[in-house]
Amino acid sequence: MTFVARSLTLDLIRAEVLATGQVVADSVRCVQCGICSYNCPIGLDVRAYVWCSAAIEDSRCLTCGQCIARCPRGVLRFAPTDRSRA
Amino acid sequence: MGLRYVIVGAGVAGIAAAESLRTREPSASVTVVTDDPAGFYSRPGLAYYLSGLIPETQLFPRSPAELRALGLTWVQARADALDPRTHRLTLADGQILAYDKLLLATGARAALPDFPGSDLDGIVTLDSLADTRGIVRRARQGLQAVVVGGGITALEIAEGLNARGCRVHYMLRGARYWANVLDPDESQLVEDHLRATGIILHHHSQIREAIGKRGRLVAVETMTGERIPCELLAVAIGTHPRLDLAQSGRLKLDRGILTDAYLKTSAEDVLAAGDVAQVYNEVTGKATLDTLWATARAHGEAAAATMAGIPTPYRSAVAQNVTLLAGIPTTIIGSVGGGEDADLVAIARGDSETWRMAASAWVVVDPHPVNRLRLMLGEQTLKGALVMGDQTLSRPLQRLIAANADLTPIRQALLADKSAVADLIMSFYAEWEQSHADKR
Numbered sequence: 001m002t003f004v005a006r007s008l009t010l011d012l013i014r015a016e017v018l019a020t021g022q023v024v025a026d027s028v029r030c031v032q033c034g035i036c037s038y039n040c041p042i043g044l045d046v047r048a049y050v051w052c053s054a055a056i057e058d059s060r061c062l063t064c065g066q067c068i069a070r071c072p073r074g075v076l077r078f079a080p081t082d083r084s085r086a
Numbered sequence: 087m088g089l090r091y092v093i094v095g096a097g098v099a100g101i102a103a104a105e106s107l108r109t110r111e112p113s114a115s116v117t118v119v120t121d122d123p124a125g126f127y128s129r130p131g132l133a134y135y136l137s138g139l140i141p142e143t144q145l146f147p148r149s150p151a152e153l154r155a156l157g158l159t160w161v162q163a164r165a166d167a168l169d170p171r172t173h174r175l176t177l178a179d180g181q182i183l184a185y186d187k188l189l190l191a192t193g194a195r196a197a198l199p200d201f202p203g204s205d206l207d208g209i210v211t212l213d214s215l216a217d218t219r220g221i222v223r224r225a226r227q228g229l230q231a232v233v234v235g236g237g238i239t240a241l242e243i244a245e246g247l248n249a250r251g252c253r254v255h256y257m258l259r260g261a262r263y264w265a266n267v268l269d270p271d272e273s274q275l276v277e278d279h280l281r282a283t284g285i286i287l288h289h290h291s292q293i294r295e296a297i298g299k300r301g302r303l304v305a306v307e308t309m310t311g312e313r314i315p316c317e318l319l320a321v322a323i324g325t326h327p328r329l330d331l332a333q334s335g336r337l338k339l340d341r342g343i344l345t346d347a348y349l350k351t352s353a354e355d356v357l358a359a360g361d362v363a364q365v366y367n368e369v370t371g372k373a374t375l376d377t378l379w380a381t382a383r384a385h386g387e388a389a390a391a392t393m394a395g396i397p398t399p400y401r402s403a404v405a406q407n408v409t410l411l412a413g414i415p416t417t418i419i420g421s422v423g424g425g426e427d428a429d430l431v432a433i434a435r436g437d438s439e440t441w442r443m444a445a446s447a448w449v450v451v452d453p454h455p456v457n458r459l460r461l462m463l464g465e466q467t468l469k470g471a472l473v474m475g476d477q478t479l480s481r482p483l484q485r486l487i488a489a490n491a492d493l494t495p496i497r498q499a500l501l502a503d504k505s506a507v508a509d510l511i512m513s514f515y516a517e518w519e520q521s522h523a524d525k526r
Contacts (some may be wrong), residue, residue, distance in 0.1 A: 026481065029408045029417075031379040032098070033131030034144040047147060072134065073408040074415060074477045 021063055024079040025050040036067035036076060050075060088114035091393060092175060092183055094165050094331060095191030096120035097129060098379055099360030101148070102386030103189050103393075108156050110394040116157070117183065119175070121164040124215040126153070130379055130436065132218045133239075136246030145215065168335030170353035175331075187355050187393040190332055190343060191386065194325035194361035194377060197432050199234075203296030208303030209319045212243055224318050227251035232306050232314055234293060235322030236264055236427050237434025238409050241276070243320040245412065248285050255314055256280065257291040259428035266427040267418065267437075271451075272458055272474060279412035293319075324432030325377060327362040340364055341433075342375050347399040349389040357393060359385035361435075367402050374439040378407055381438070404488045405438035408480070417480035420470030420487045421462055450500050452507040459508060463500060466492050479508060482515035491518055 027050050036046035042060055046067045049056050056067075068076040091107050093100045096118050107116050127145040134140050153160070161183070167176040168188075175183040196211035198204065210221055221243070225231070231252040233244040241263070244256045262273035277287055288308075296319060297305040305315045327342040338344045338352035342364030349357045349365060360382035366373045376382075384400060391398035406419040433439060452459040457475030461468060461483075467490045471483040486493070493500070496514045500507055 028380050028403070028406070028484075031130035032128045032147040033134050033140065034128065034147065035131075035134060035140055038140050038144045051147065072139075072410050072415070074417070074480065075408075 020080050021078045022081045023056040023061065023063060023065075023067060023076050025053060025055070025075050026077075027051065027053040027075070029073045030075045031073065033072070035070050035072065039066045039070040041066060046076070055079070055081075089186040090114075090184060091116045091187050091189070092119065092185035093117065093189045093191060094119045094175070095189075095193055095360065095362075096122060096126045097191060097193050097360055097382065098126075099193075099363075099382040099386040099389075100189065100191035101126045102383045103191065103359060103390040104158055104386075105156060106387045106390035107394060108158070110390065110396075115159065117159040117161060117185075119161045119163060119165050119177070119183065121162070121178075122214055122216075123162060125160075127215055129214075132212065132215065133242035133246060136212075136218055136221060136242065137249040138246075142215070142219070165331050166334070168331050168337075168356070170335045170337070170356055173355065185355070188357070189386075189389050189393065190351070190356065190358045190362060191360045191382075192328040192331060192362045194327045194433075194435070196239075196322065197324045197326055199293070199296075199321045199323065201293050201295055203298055203303075204321075206296050206298040206303040207301050208298075208317055209296060209321065211321050212239055213325075221246070221318075221320065222250070225250040225252050228253065229318060230314070230316040231255070231318040231320065232257060232293075232316045233320045233322070234429070235320075235324070235434075236429030237267075237322065237324070238407075238411070238436040239434055240320075240322035240429065241280075241411060243322055244280065244285055245283070247318070247320070248283055252318070253286075254284075255286045255288060255316070257288045257293065257308070259290070259292050261289055264427060264429075266430075267423040268472070269423075269449075269451075269460060272460070272472065275458060275474060276412045276414065279414060283412070322434070324430040324434050325361065326432050327364070327375065329362065332358070332362070340373065344373055348392050348397055349385060349400055350392065357389045359389045365400055365402070368399075369402070375433050376405055376438045377433055377435045378405060378438055379436075381405065404484070406484060407436050407438070408477075409436060411474070414474050415477050417471075417473045417477060417484070419472070419480070419484055420468070422460065422470040422472050450504060450507055452504060461500070461507065461511075463493070463497065466494055466497075468493060479511055482511060482519075486511075486515060486518065489522070 030050045034047050131145045164178040165175050166178050196213045229252045231247045232255045234257045244254050248254045292309045293306050294309045295307045307313050332343045343358040345358050345365050361377045364373045388398045388400040404420045408417045450461040460472040462470035468487045473480040496510045
C-alpha cells in the first residue's frame with residue numbers, strides 16, 4: 001500500500017508539471033550542439049526553439065525532461081507556463 | 087537593385103549575419119563564401135561528436151532545405167584577396183566577387199606546434215568537422231594518444247579520445263590545468279576527475295621532439311628525456327584569428343582584425359565579426375578577442391544591422407561560457423582570472439580575453455567539498471564568478487553580474503561567512519529579481 005500511495009503522489013506531481021510547466025531556454029548558454037533534439041523521444045527540434053529564445057511550445061512536448069537532463073550546458077529548464085502564472 | 091552583401095565565413099557569426107540580413111532585406115543579394123565544405127555546423131558540438139554523445143549528422147543546426155529557403159548564394163571557395171578600394175574579393179579559382187558591404191567572419195585556426203617532427207602523420211589539431219572526422223577515424227580501442235595544450239579544447243580532445251577507448255596521456259607544461267582562469271583548487275578538482283576516468287596526467291612536461299618512423303608518429307620525447315610511445319598526438323595550444331584575407335586588403339590588425347564598437351574595420355564597407363574580430367569596447371577602452379559562440383552570434387547580428395544601414399554597436403555582454411570540464415558542469419562569468427597559462431600560446435577556443443582582466447577584487451570561495459563557487463567581489467558589484475558542479479547559482483550570478491547589481495547589502499556578510507555564500511546570494515537574488523521585475 002505504501003508503494004501505491006507514494007506512486008500516486010509522484011504521479012500527481014508529474015501531472016502538475018505536465019499541466020502547468022513547459023521547457024524554456026537560456027539561449028545565451030546554447031552552442032546549438034543538438035543534443036537536446038537528438039534525445040527528444042518524439043523528435044521535436046528543441047534546438048530550433050532555443051535559437052529563437054522561445055519556449056518549447058509544441059503541444060506534443062511531453063515535458064519529459066530528457067532535453068533538460070541531457071544538455072551539457074544547462075540551457076533548458078522547466079518553468080510555469082504563462083497560463084499557469086495568470 | 088538591392089545591395090550586394092558578401093559574407094566570408096559560414097560559422098555562427100557568418101550565418102547569424104546572413105539570416106539577419108535576409109530578414110531585414112528580403113530581396114537583397116546575400117552571398118556566403120566558405121572554404122569549409124561542411125558549411126554551417128556547431129563547432130563547439132564537435133567535442134560531443136568526438137566523445138560519441140551525438141552522431142555527426144546532429145551537428146548541423148540548419149537542414150539543407152532551411153538553408154535553401156534563406157535564398158543565399160553559397161560559394162564554396164577560399165577567398166584569397168581583398169581590395170577594399172574597388173570593393174572586390176578574389177577567390178582561389180580566380181573568380182572575382184564584387185560587394186557593396188563585406189563581412190569578414192573567417193574565424194580562427196589552431197596554433198601549430200613548432201617542435202621537431204611536428205609535421206609527422208598522426209599529429210592533429212581540432213578546428214573543423216574534417217579534423218574531428220580524422221581524429222575519430224584514428225581513435226580506436228587501446229591506441230596510445232598524447233594530448234598537449236590547455237583550455238577547453240585540450241580537455242575535450244583528451245576526454246573524447248578516452249571515451250573512444252584510447253589510452254590518453256595529457257601533458258601539462260606547468261603545475262596545473264588552465265592556470266589563468268581556474269584557481270589551484272579548481273584545477274585540482276578537474277585533474278582529479280580526469281584521473282578518475284583513466285587519463286594519465288604529466289605535469290611540468292613539455293615535448294622536445296616528436297619521433298617518427300617512415301613519416302608516421304611513433305612516440306614523443308619530453309624535455310626531461312622521457313619517451314612516451316604514441317600513434318596520435320593532439321595539439322591544442324590556442325588559436326590565431328585567420329587574418330590572411332584582411333592582410334591582403336591592408337586592414338588594420340593587431341591580434342585580430344581591429345574594429346570599432348560597430349564592428350567596422352579600418353576599410354570602408356568592410357566589417358568583421360566572430361573569432362577574427364578584435365572589437366573595441368567603449369567602456370573598458372580596450373579591444374579584445376573572444377572565441378565564444380554567443381559573442382560570435384551577437385557580432386553577426388549587430389554587423390548585419392549596420393550593413394543594412396542601421397548602425398548598431400555590438401553591445402558587449404558579460405563574457406560567459408558554460409562547459410563540461412572533465413564532466414563537471416562549469417560556468418565562467420566575467421573577470422575570474424589573470425596571468426599566463428604555459429600550455430597556451432594564444433587564446434583558446436571558448437575563451438575570452440576579458441576573463442583575465444580581473445581588477446583588484448576580493449575572492450570569496452564557498453568551501454563546499456564537491457561543488458565550487460568562486461565570486462570576484464568588487465567594491466559594490468560582482469566582477470565575475472565561477473560555478474562548478476551544482477549550477478543552481480549560475481543563472482542568478484549571470485543576471486547579477488550582467489546588471490552590475492549593487493551587492494552592498496550582503497557584502498560584509500559574504501566576506502564574513504564563506505560557508506553561507508550560496509544562501510546569501512540566493513536570497514539576495516530572489517529579492518533583487520522581484521524589485522527588478524517590479525521596475526520593469
